[in-house]
Amino acid sequence: QVQLQESGPGLVKPSETLSLTCSVSGGSISRYYWTWIRQSPEKGLEWIGCVYHTGFTNYNPSLESRVSISLDTSKSQFSLRLNSLTAADTGVYYCATGEGGSGNFQYWGQGALVTVSS
Amino acid sequence: DIQMTQSPSSLSASVGDTVTITCRASRTISHYLNWYQQKPGKAPKALILAASSLQSGVPSRFRGSGSETEFNLTITRLQPEDFARYYCQQSFSTPPYTFGQGTTVEIK
Numbered sequence: 001q002v003q004l005q006e007s008g009p010g011l012v013k014p015s016e017t018l019s020l021t022c023s024v025s026g027g028s029i030s031r032y033y034w035t036w037i038r039q040s041p042e043k044g045l046e047w048i049g050c051v052y053h054t055g056f057t058n059y060n061p062s063l064e065s066r067v068s069i070s071l072d073t074s075k076s077q078f079s080l081r082l083n084s085l086t087a088a089d090t091g092v093y094y095c096a097t098g099e100g101g102s103g104n105f106q107y108w109g110q111g112a113l114v115t116v117s118s
Numbered sequence: 119d120i121q122m123t124q125s126p127s128s129l130s131a132s133v134g135d136t137v138t139i140t141c142r143a144s145r146t147i148s149h150y151l152n153w154y155q156q157k158p159g160k161a162p163k164a165l166i167l168a169a170s171s172l173q174s175g176v177p178s179r180f181r182g183s184g185s186e187t188e189f190n191l192t193i194t195r196l197q198p199e200d201f202a203r204y205y206c207q208q209s210f211s212t213p214p215y216t217f218g219q220g221t222t223v224e225i226k
Contacts (some may be wrong), residue, residue: 045162045205045217060214061119094161103209104152106173108161 002027004095004109011115017083018116022095022109024076029053033102034078036069039111040091048093050102051078058102085116120144120208124218130226131196139191139221141206146186150210153182153191156203156220166191167209193223201225 008020022034035050049059051069059067068081082089092111098104121144131137141151149169154162164173166182169189179200181192193200206218 044219045207047213047215047217049213058213062214064213096161098164098167100167101209103150103207103212103215104164104167105154105162105207106164106167108163111161 002032002097002107004097004107006093006095006109006112008093008112008114010113011117012085013118014086014116016085017081018085018089018093018114020080020093020095020112020114022078022080024078024097027097027107029071029073029076029078032097032099034069034071035096035102035105036080037094037096037105038089038091039094040088042088043091048080048082052102087116090114090116119214120147120211120216122206122208122216122218124204124206124221126221127219128222128224130224132226133196133198135196136192136194137196137223138193139204139206139223141184141189141191141218143187143189143208143210147208147210149185150208151182151184151189152207152209153180154205154207155200156205162205165204196223198225 003026005023030053033050036048071078095109096105098106153166156162170182179194
């Protein structure tokens, strides 16, 4: 059973960069697509993007100019970087993964609340 | 982007009732439709993948159906633990994968 755990700062200032890490246990990071999803009252659930173990990445076009997702197989972790933050980026950020394709999310972290505020 | 529209946005039901939530896609997505349940303060939980494939450990009172642009999640014999928010999500086309806005199932 794959288990995921997000970590990172809960408060970030506007215009700065958010960095979150997801630690993976119970499964090999050298399979599956590794995904970030966020949730806010305004936008609901929003798929941010994913990374495959080959290094292939796929991003939401609405965020593509500001986002980067990377994989560290030696640490069984993957990371999200989102720059030029505004209040609209406030929300709960989840890491997720699943079987059967990049769009299936059977496994989720517990979520990390990120607030963008000065 | 493929837009996913759920109806109703909320419903009230009693324990033992049968309820149906509908999800419509803005264009055909074959059977690439997933359903999730979310409880307050928790991450979404996968219930059904590929329109009708019940995930391991999910009670059989949950049933998914549909294809192309219209899908249903039916919950029979509602239990107290089923009162939650439900989301559909298309896994057909990326980027991006998209979710419905959610349906809250409340206790009447």
